[in-house]
Amino acid sequence: MVLSMEKMCVLGAGSWGSALALSLAKKGYEVSMWTLNEAQAEKVNRTKENTDYLPGVLFPNNITITTDMEEAILNSKIIVLAVPSQAIRSVCSQIKPFVKDEQILVDVAKGLEKGTGLRLSEVCKEELPNNPYVALSGPSHAEEVAKDIPTTVVVASEDIEVTQIVQDIFMSPKLRVYTNPDIVGVELGGALKNIIAFGAGVCDGLGYGDNTKAALMTRGIREISRLGIAMGADVSTFSGLSGIGDLIVTCTSMHSRNRRAGILIGQGKSLEETLAEVKMVVEGITATEVAYEVAKELNIDMPITNAIYSVLYKGLKPNDVVIDLMMRNKTHEIEEVVNDKLGL
């Protein structure tokens, strides 16, 4: 419990923004949320429930929600960016006129910017170069965090002091927060696991079993690591919370929007029907497009990402793509180890 009512702000009132606002409010902070949607703000303030995004969870009185961005961020120690990854640039640009340099940006969105391939820390740096920045990631579905189910996350930043401030702000008996200086790896783990989770859903939708999913997760983390290393990440980060941890939860959880979307595609629904049914943001769809482009540019082999890209953007049938994946050129399991042994 904090001693004074320090103020924290959450931009974005979807499921994750709401769950984190709740976590902060339970620690005694005053939490100001911002949403684009007037009707949502009015209803949540009146009923204390965010029915479209986190039904059945009541907000305490120290959470308020507004459509006035300036009011939301005024005097807030941290500004949690909880909008979809493709909206991060516009939200950062909108707060520019009134943000103070000492306010810490905490990005909780997981993605890469479409068109530029930039990580979200790079996007924020371009828009708000003077603000300290922390990425928060890891296996953490909003529905469980909101119910106080024990959860672990990781925070990463170039500045260890700022990382520790954010660690302390979020840390609670129900939310354990680790730090990691490898911001590149933490961001990429969170963004790229969504592609594999979508693929895991497709396999479920096709009626495949546990063997297939284990294969996808294991080979998935390999290709995430390959691209991650090429983009400057530390490989050990991918065996941590924002890597394999988040991959496991997203590929297996009934809460995962990426997995749910994949299931519908595997069952034969169109992308349009799928997005209408899932309603909330499905980051893996854009992440597939961006990772496909970045991997091509860096000449990194990402067979699962390519396969999902073919389904989403080239109209190939999931069944056919799985056969292609199984029958592509034979290879060693861990190329680097073999090359090393052979002195290549």
Ligand SMILES: NC(=O)c1ccc[n+]([C@@H]2O[C@H](COP(=O)([O-])OP(=O)(O)OC[C@H]3O[C@@H](n4cnc5c(N)ncnc54)[C@H](O)[C@@H]3O)[C@@H](O)[C@H]2O)c1
């Ligand atoms: N839901 C989770 O369990 C969870 C957990 C960890 C990380 N995340 C990540 O957090 C981010 C947000 O996810 P979410 O689950 O809260 O999404 P959501 O779909 O539940 O909510 C997104 C919110 O952002 C708003 N929004 C959409 N476009 C906007 C724009 N252009 N400008 C301003 N606001 C906009 C929507 O109105 C909505 O309030 C995603 O990157 C997701 O991967 C989600």
Ligand SMILES: O=P(O)(O)OC[C@H](O)CO
């Ligand atoms: O529901 P998803 O698939 O968007 O995943 C949400 C979080 O990233 C899980 O850690």
